[in-house]
Amino acid sequence: MKIYLPLDSVAVALGADDVAQAILAYASKMGVQIELIRNGSRGMVWLEPLVEVETSTGRMGFGPCNVADVPALFGDLSQHPKAVGLIDALPWMAGQTRLTFARCGVIDPLNFSDYTEHGGFAGLARALDMASGDIVAEVTASGLRGRGGAGFPTGIKWKTVADAKAAQKYIVCNADEGDSATFADRMLMEGDPLTLIEGMVIAGLATGATKGFVYIRSEYPIAIDVMEKAVVLARAKGVLGASVMGRGPAFDIEIRVGAGAYVCGEETSLLNSLEGKRGVVRAKPPLPALQGFMGQPTVVNNVISLASIPVIMAKGAAHYAAIGLGRSRGTIPLQIAGNVKYGGLYEVGFGLTLGQIVDDIAGGTATGRPVKAVQVGGPLGAYFPRALFDTPFGYEEFAGKEGLIGHAGLTIFDDSADMLAQARFAMEFCAIESCGKCTPCRIGAVRGVETVDRIAKGDAAAIPLLTDLCATMKSGSLCALGGFTPYPVLSALNHFPADFARVKEAAE
């Protein structure tokens, strides 16, 4: 009897380790032979911890499971009170186009043969037979753009590094996923770490880099653990080391752990942090592609960008590029979060409208109250009101509505949300996390909190001041932290003016 139970942070935070112990204890008590596999998450957070049992018709799901639900797993499965049916037939799974996350939740994350049997290393095998320039061309043709939020074409970045002359080049994976509502990087690293490693190796082949780093935030202890084990496994199997797969050049990977600084998700500040310095933003140019880690040519890519490479190489650029909308090609792992009925990760081609995502896929709020606002793209993303729910999910489409898709995280708020408080928080967060290098961000965020407080006390004259301050931060900041904090602030102000129309307190 094969039983799956995720080792994913969500499942663990909701009690999966206790359930795992209970399963092993009950099986041993009943004398039933079982194999318990700690897989990644399927991304259906409302069902976690989600137990899956392999049956002749497919994998049956049971969730959310607690310890009390364990004994019934050994009885008539169709009568189990938490039975949800065959996993692959669930609308949430059936509606997706899982390319990057195809194996996540399916395989044992640290089982090498499980990985290869599910299509793993097909992309790398093809890349090893190609000239480096052809790999770059393939990635460019796929239309893949940086999934960390900036949306820069991955192939063009790779070409810059490939064309640079240097004795040492690097691949740096940005796994400093600090945006609230985003957890795709974490889920991928916990559920299918070898995909990321494969993507990084291909990036090395394409650019001539022989050393890679994965910079993971310290808030992700399980992802760090799984990735470290995966690197050891990949070395033992010859994927990493002196010669990739025994027939390529050298490539090795080191896992590095961040130290709680949000700004280190910005690529130049991440590079400083990797070098052992304060995570302060660097002015660009020089581009990291030319002078990155230790001044050497460096590819800095997000986890999802790199983890999408193997499937692009395996299925071909055309297959990937055929999916999507406008200049947003391929799939995007939507991360639906906050006050949500059916939250989690949903990988799909670009182009669904915000309304389809929030109302149809996510089923609205967990509280059952009306949706007031959806913040798209993390703490630096705009708040969207229902009036903009017809916006299709794509880089340009969201930019056209004064927003951004960022890392594709969506935080849903019900009608109890106070948008003035959310605007204040955006400024407060920027003040806490500012690296301090540029003045608009360092000082502007502090003044921003004070200005929102004035508005809260009924001082309407502070509203144009806030707008002006946002314009300064937007155009004067070195990086997206100061530069994008105006997005949540101004969208809250523009779309929810009623929340900013406060009555002066009697005492004044």
Place this chain on the structure above:
Amino acid sequence: MLDTATLTSRTDEILAAHSGREGALLPILHDIQAEFGYVPQESLPQIARALNISRAEVHGVVSFYHDFREAPAGRHVVKLCRAEACQAMGADSLSAHARAKLGVDWHETTPDGAVTLEPVFCLGLCACGPAAMIDGKLTARLDNAKLDTILGDLA
């Protein structure tokens, strides 16, 4: 109190383990903190010498990152998520409850030394908030009662 001999010898071992590593300061500081519970001031000159940088540079790095402590924490560290997705599920009122219950503000330790309360901005548990990390262990879907039970078990 740490005795100087232990501190020096353990710091030396940690430094030796990272020797030759590119940009080794963060991994070194993580190990120092894992060993001593904080980054002791006394270890800074030793780290600086090993990396051939100034003591001020090491201090600059220690003070930049939220994770590194310059003094020991309480016996337990409770990190409550304050980010937007958890806010949407009531994180603000949960943290107000926690601060009142413990009688401390953010970054403070209860007088008996049992609990240090820290904010954290996202644990990646955004569809099952409010979330927290307690002594390195993740927990989610918190409410006042569930948090009280957890806090009650911390001594």
